[in-house]
Amino acid sequence: MSAPLASLPPRRLSWQFLRLVTPYWKSANKWQVRGYTLALLLFTLAQVALAIWMNYWSRELFDALEDKSLNDLLMQVGTFVLIFILTMAVTALHMQVKRWLQLDWRRWLTAKVLDQWMTRGHHYQLQLVGGEHDNPDGRIAEDIRIVTESSIGLVHSLVYSLLIFGSFVDILLTVTGSATFPGTAFMVPGYMVILAFAYAGAGTVFGLLLGRPLITATNKLQTAEADFRFGLGRSRSNSESIALMHGEDIERQNAKTFFARLSQRWNRQTLGYLGIVSFSSGYGALLPVFPILLMAPQYIAGGMTLGVLMQAAQAFQKLTSALSWPIDNLGELAHCRASIQRVLSLYNDMQVLDEQASEPQEHRISVAQSTQHELVLRDLCIANPDGLILLEGFNQVVRRGEHVLIAGDPTVTISLFKVVAGLWPWGHGEVWLPEGPAISFLPQRPFLPHASLQSVLSYPQPAEHFTQAAMHHALECAGIAWLAPRLTELDSWDRVLPLRAQQRLGFARLFLQQPAWVFIEEATDAFDPKGEEGMMDMLYRELPNATLLTISFHTGLERHYQRKLLLNRPAQDKYLTCSTSECSLTTAPVTPVVTAAD
Incomplete structure (x- = not known):
């Protein structure tokens, strides 16, 4: 049947996936879909704008504290209340729009794959031919859900990270200026931006190396989960025959065998998570402290105010978090990729059946x-x-x-x-x-x-x-x-x-x-x-x-x-x-x- 998708490079897999799902934005209710997609983008822009506003508010707050100005402090409290209300409203509206898109896209993709499965006896013929299409019901019910929910969530977080990156690079360049090496006249412009790239780059490289086994382990675990569900479902659908033949011990043993395989692959996924979670914990714990320690000499020397120091530290965190998107989402990417492979394998094998049906007589x-x-x-x-x-x-x-x-x-x-x-x-x-x-x-x-x-x-x-x-x-x-x-x-x-x-x-x-x-x-x-x-x-x-x-x-x-x-x-x-x-x-x-x- 179709070539194994697990061995495909990410670019080819992404291309096949896009060919399958992009017609959603050209479907019968395309204007509603496009409207919600645009609304999701606008709310994402609003979230970025609020993050920038919060960054400048932080600067004004700490400057007011440093100046011991009660009037300025009260003004910043009032500003924070406004930011707080707007943040809640934008987050709620954003979540509603995102979940509508996730559900509607899942409905469309489920209908598309289900139509193929229930056409020309494909649901029967797939049982007779080779290919990676085991447990088609689980692929339609569960993997499509994961694909639609994770894809929209990942794309949103990526767009948000790119916008944050563009915004906070400028802020960090503006507020930190250049650094001079002690005892020399050599200046490094935008040194905090360079350090943010270095920090995030090192974190991404180490995270990818430590998390590489996670992708394979997650894919195998999802297959084992589907096999376990299928085995239990088969026992349920044949319960009368099993009871009449007193086959409960065999079925129980089969279920234990499936679960043992699931447990083995769960443990392999745990090992995959172990390295990346340990590293991510230390990486995240150091992030808030690292920029303050770097800029503390400049603050002590009077080169910046407390507000600027805190604004720069927060901008460093935002920029580094945006650059760390790959490592932060490695587990979700692996989960989503595995489900994409399972959905594409089923759909491609049904496409092959269609091609065979259109062959010469x-x-x-x-x-x-x-x-x-x-x-x-x-x-x-x-x-x-x-x-x-x-x-x-x-x-x-x-x-x-x-x-x-x-x-x-x-x-x-x-x-x-x-x-x-x-x-x-x-x-x-x-x-x-x-x-x-x-x-x-x-x-x-x-x-x-x-x-x-x-x-x-x-x-x-x-x-x-x-x-x-x-x-x-x-x-x-x-x-x-x-x-x-x-x-x-x-x-x-x-x-x-x-x-x-x-x-x-x-x-x-x-x-x-x-x-x-x-x-x-x-x-x-x-x-x-x-x-x-x-x-x-x-x-x-x-x-x-x-x-x-x-x-x-x-x-x-x-x-x-x-x-x-x-x-x-x-x-x-x-x-x-x-x-x-x-x-x-x-x-x-x-x-x-x-x-x-x-």
């Missing part, structure tokens, strides 16, 4: 809508994602109203089910779907969303499309009329109902929605023979004109069908290899067994 299975009332399979070759041939040279026409039983190799029959559903593009050939409403597919275990029973029954259509009487009738025909009083109840039906009742609910869905074409995949395997016979008789009674294609390996059902297709894999393993111009087989073709029985 000879490189994939083409599924298209016909203008005829028949299902046509022409020169169909089905392969695994790795190229192993499952079925080849298959031609078949299923006409409206036919009842066709499909048996043989389960791998082949189920892959045919997925090909017709548009979920399996690997191979080549043509599938022409019948004109009119889409084919209804009934898998072995129907999907039952967490919703009211009437919504489950009408899925994927709204429950309002059907009457209560029609729903009662469908449940009765499926042999689960006892569920009718619970139509409005909300529950996890895939957990509260046994498998046989779930399969009957799938048939009730067919009876309610009355499709013209139905493709069934072993949807009666939980039934006893008598129940299976009764369900098939009911299916023909309720859908007398429907075309039925049924995958089943129960020989007792053959009397219900007009013909039977027996599908088997080629006798010899063969692989399909596609270049940019053509596809070829590694061995001579072998025709599959296809029989028809009246």
Whole structure:
């Protein structure tokens, strides 16, 4: 699939990320988005202006204290109250604007990735192909949140630091002037600015060296966290099977194994943090004292007032903090980069699936809508994602109203089910779907969303499309009329109902929605023979004109069908290899067994 993103240099990773997210500022509500972005910038400018004002206020305050002037002190108290009120107002408005942008950007990016995930069966196909896209639900729910929140926070702090840098360089140059080496006439203009660069530069270099292991450790930790969540979620979704098989000890051990791996990577991240946090603590503790010690001789010699000394010291701190942005945000940068990689890996792999779907027809299975009332399979070759041939040279026409039983190799029959559903593009050939409403597919275990029973029954259509009487009738025909009083109840039906009742609910869905074409995949395997016979008789009674294609390996059902297709894999393993111009087989073709029985 896509190239590993963890090895990409920061510039290429940033470029890919920008290509993904910049359309947000060109989206349908672009003027609102741009307005909030501009407001965020203006409030950032206001924060910088208040910081500058506070710096000059500090100078006036300490000069008033040095002069022992009560009137000047009271005036500075009044000025501080104004600065204090404005600072609170700007901070509150800034936070509101920033959080709106973070949430709205997350909404947009989530919708974009989710649309890709839920398009053309990508959520299913990703499970069958290689690539860095494990735990896609966690990437969409958690990593996109981290990306949007951290990116806006980091960009804001960077812009703020750059503005502070530009402002306080000028202040520091103005108030400190030049320094003369003792006993010489040699002068160093702007010596405090040079020392601020040296202090921040040394801190950044040491911090980057000490924090380098943190990026790799954070990325691995986030993967371990996602694996741990996925394992617990899988145990929850299969709780009934686990309980019936008394598999709690195994699941508990698996969870402990996942957590042990998480703990190991947590400890590695802790080691990564250890060096940088220790250094940052000393670096931060020295920062307020360092400029005062440097300028103390100049103050003692009468070269500056106490107010100027404190203003210069504060400007030095502001300038150094702005220059220290990389080291201060190293942990957040690592966290954000790891999440960007995870989101891009998922999105890029889905883009690859889209590219495969748009390849020439000879490189994939083409599924298209016909203008005829028949299902046509022409020169169909089905392969695994790795190229192993499952079925080849298959031609078949299923006409409206036919009842066709499909048996043989389960791998082949189920892959045919997925090909017709548009979920399996690997191979080549043509599938022409019948004109009119889409084919209804009934898998072995129907999907039952967490919703009211009437919504489950009408899925994927709204429950309002059907009457209560029609729903009662469908449940009765499926042999689960006892569920009718619970139509409005909300529950996890895939957990509260046994498998046989779930399969009957799938048939009730067919009876309610009355499709013209139905493709069934072993949807009666939980039934006893008598129940299976009764369900098939009911299916023909309720859908007398429907075309039925049924995958089943129960020989007792053959009397219900007009013909039977027996599908088997080629006798010899063969692989399909596609270049940019053509596809070829590694061995001579072998025709599959296809029989028809009246």
